[in-house]
Amino acid sequence: MFLLPAGIIYFIFFFLPVLMSFFFSMTHWTLVDWKFIGIQNYIDFFSDVSLSTSFKNTFVYAVVTSGSKVVLGFLLASFLSSPQVKTRDFLRSMVFFPTLISTVAVGITFSTMMHPTHGLINKALEVVGIQGPDWLGNGKLALFSVALVDLWKGVGMATVIYIAGIVSIPRQYYEALTIDGGNSWDALWHITLPLCRPAMNSVIILSFIGGLRTFDLVWTMTKGGPGFATDLLASVIYKQYAAGFYGLATAGNVILFLVVSLLAVPLYRFLMKSEVDL
Amino acid sequence: MSKKSIRLLVEIVAVILAIVIFGVPFYFVLVNSFKSQSEAADLNISWPKELHIIENYKKVLDTQNGIVIRAFYNSTVITVVSIVLLILICSMAGFVMQRRSSRASSFIDFMVLAGLMIPPAIVPTIWVLQGLNLFKTLPGIIFIEAALNFPFCTMLYRQFMATIPKEIDESAIIDGASGLKLFFNIVFPLLQPVTATITVTSAVGIFNDFVNPLYFLPGTKNATVQLTLYNFMGQFLTSWNLLFADVVLIIIPPLILFIFFNKQIVGGMTAGSLKA
Numbered sequence: 001m002f003l004l005p006a007g008i009i010y011f012i013f014f015f016l017p018v019l020m021s022f023f024f025s026m027t028h029w030t031l032v033d034w035k036f037i038g039i040q041n042y043i044d045f046f047s048d049v050s051l052s053t054s055f056k057n058t059f060v061y062a063v064v065t066s067g068s069k070v071v072l073g074f075l076l077a078s079f080l081s082s083p084q085v086k087t088r089d090f091l092r093s094m095v096f097f098p099t100l101i102s103t104v105a106v107g108i109t110f111s112t113m114m115h116p117t118h119g120l121i122n123k124a125l126e127v128v129g130i131q132g133p134d135w136l137g138n139g140k141l142a143l144f145s146v147a148l149v150d151l152w153k154g155v156g157m158a159t160v161i162y163i164a165g166i167v168s169i170p171r172q173y174y175e176a177l178t179i180d181g182g183n184s185w186d187a188l189w190h191i192t193l194p195l196c197r198p199a200m201n202s203v204i205i206l207s208f209i210g211g212l213r214t215f216d217l218v219w220t221m222t223k224g225g226p227g228f229a230t231d232l233l234a235s236v237i238y239k240q241y242a243a244g245f246y247g248l249a250t251a252g253n254v255i256l257f258l259v260v261s262l263l264a265v266p267l268y269r270f271l272m273k274s275e276v277d278l
Numbered sequence: 279m280s281k282k283s284i285r286l287l288v289e290i291v292a293v294i295l296a297i298v299i300f301g302v303p304f305y306f307v308l309v310n311s312f313k314s315q316s317e318a319a320d321l322n323i324s325w326p327k328e329l330h331i332i333e334n335y336k337k338v339l340d341t342q343n344g345i346v347i348r349a350f351y352n353s354t355v356i357t358v359v360s361i362v363l364l365i366l367i368c369s370m371a372g373f374v375m376q377r378r379s380s381r382a383s384s385f386i387d388f389m390v391l392a393g394l395m396i397p398p399a400i401v402p403t404i405w406v407l408q409g410l411n412l413f414k415t416l417p418g419i420i421f422i423e424a425a426l427n428f429p430f431c432t433m434l435y436r437q438f439m440a441t442i443p444k445e446i447d448e449s450a451i452i453d454g455a456s457g458l459k460l461f462f463n464i465v466f467p468l469l470q471p472v473t474a475t476i477t478v479t480s481a482v483g484i485f486n487d488f489v490n491p492l493y494f495l496p497g498t499k500n501a502t503v504q505l506t507l508y509n510f511m512g513q514f515l516t517s518w519n520l521l522f523a524d525v526v527l528i529i530i531p532p533l534i535l536f537i538f539f540n541k542q543i544v545g546g547m548t549a550g551s552l553k554a
Contacts, residue, residue, distance in 0.1 A: 001457070002370040002371065002373060002374040002457070002461070003370070003371050003374050003375075003386070005366070005367045005370070006367035006368060006370065006371040006428060006432070007371075009363075009367060009421055009424055009425050009428065010389075010393070010425050010428050012406065012410075012421075012425075013403065013406065013421050013422050013424075013425035013426075014393060014398060014403075014425040014426065014428075015389070016402075016406060017398065017399040017400075017402035017403040017405070017406055018396060018398070018399045018402070020399065020402040020405070020406075021399035021401075021402045024401065024402055024405075029401070031401075031404070031405055031408065079292070084285060085289060085292075086289065087289060087292075087293055090293070090296075091292060091293065091296050093536075093540070094296040094297070094300045094301065095296065095300065096544065097300070097533075097536060098300065099547075100482050100486075100532040100533075100535070100536055100543070101486070101529055101532060102485075102486040102488065102503075102504055102507070102528055102529075102532075103486070103488060104488050104504050104507050104508050104511075104528075105307075105507065105525045105528055105529060108507070108511060108521065108525060109303050109306070109307055109525065110303070112321055112518065113303065113306065113321075115321065118320065118321045119321065120302075120306060120321065120322065120323065123322070152299070152300075157547065160544050160547065160548050161547075161548050163548075164548040209395055213397050215489055216488045216489055220488075220508065220511070234397070237400060238492075238493075241400065241401055241493070246401045249400065249401050250399065250400075250401045250402060253397070253399050253400055253401070253402075254399075256397050257396060257397055257399070260395055260396065260397060261395070261396070264395050265395070
């Protein structure tokens with residue numbers, strides 16, 4: 001009985017639509033009326049260059065953002081959990097605060113700072129004699145520029161998860177290492193890194209799934225452009241929806257669902273298994 | 279150089295880097311929201327020649343008959359009501375899921391865990407909302423926020439329930455308390471730390487949510503703060519000062535929460551991920 005209110009809301013507003021999406025992805029759909037057309041939407045999705053590019057971009061984006069957060073978050077956390085760092089509370093707040101700011105605000109701020117001629121970043125580079133690139137206008141670079149902003153916004157989250165993992169490591173391990181003559185590099189490599197594996201696994205899973213599902217940052221910074229260079233699955237779903245192709249948008253939704261389940265679930269299993277071996 | 283001075287040097291470099299990387303963007307936004315339109319067009323970080331603080335902010339609040347104020351009101355309503363609903367349904371669900379184990383419970387666990395990963399199906403959700411006459415309404419978006427935040431909050435409650443001894447329930451039942459009474463009079467008050475965490479983290483999350491209002495709450499009547507900011511992007515293309523003033527207004531609520539509830543926010547966000 002206690003589960004009922006939660007169950008009803010969760011089912012109607014989340015699970016039912018997910019289930020329905022499998023059916024509607026195979027229709028030509030106007031929200032009022034539908035016509036069954038089999039897998040035509042999926043064929044369209046993968047044969048259209050603009051749509052299939054998003055498939056590839058989504059992988060690249062998820063791997064780049066989660067990879068950089070896993071590495072950088074670990075380095076920041078091990079630095080910021082050292083008791084010798086006197087300003088660590090200040091630094092932690094600085095690194096963490098972007099997590100709490102709306103993505104739209106971050107997107108607006110950085111797209112102005114990345115302006116090729118007026119932007120703050122290129123003007124700063126000019127001072128030291130570097131000709132800055134067109135961050136968001138260059139098709140080869142734009143996806144990575146957005147990923148860089150994602151890193152700026154999201155690395156604080158990764159860092160606090162790592163810190164929570166690192167402070168739970170018993171001090172005795174470090175003391176034993178000092179007695180045996182190990183230095184701080186040994187401590188980082190042989191104690192901190194292996195023993196904060198649970199934290200690392202959380203960071204990997206969270207940031208990877210987050211990367212696959214990204215929409216708002218890309219949409220506020222580039223709207224998928226230039227061309228289709230920064231289109232991700234989620235932004236294609238929005239574009240098809242806005243254009244009134246509801247069946248096609250839903251097919252994109254199902255593809256995103258399959259990508260997340262087929263990649264994230266085995267990844268989760270694999271990471272959990274390796275955790276037990278420790 | 280001694281070890282101590284190297285350490286000091288590293289720390290100074292770290293602080294400078296943090297200020298440049300994380301501080302300058304905020305300063306950039308703030309200082310440009312004080313400038314005149316022509317000066318803000320340069321997009322630099324120099325101090326304004328003349329301050330236009332009151333003028334700019336007043337203009338933003340007056341735009342389109344005060345749509346920003348309207349949006350703040352809507353966002354506040356959505357955030358507050360969603361959180362009350364979330365706390366109610368998730369604490370009850372977490373209680374039952376932790377206390378009872380039947381054959382159905384591993385299935386329910388799986389459903390909740392799946393909700394953490396699966397992306398919501400957008401157009402079918404609109405279809406459901408239309409069927410219930412909730413599309414483009416505040417109650418509609420409130421139910422959506424509750425459903426999408428349900429897995430995370432329930433997991434937090436469930437984890438915390440494990441630290442409350444079962445003997446408390448048992449003695450209450452012996453004293454003749456019914457299920458509902460036991461929960462609301464005895465268990466729920468003990469869950470207060472998680473309730474606080476969920477309130478603060480969900481407040482930030484729902485207030486900052488852009489994607490769900492974009493899909494499920496289109497139209498100017500019910501605009502939320504993130505939607506107005508997004509629409510201003512197209513509208514204020516030449517007046518960066520006003521756009522940045524709106525950005526500042528939108529950053530303030532989470533900033534206040536962060537100053538007062540730093541520990542709960544960090545604690546809540548990490549607790550959910552570490553023991554999952």
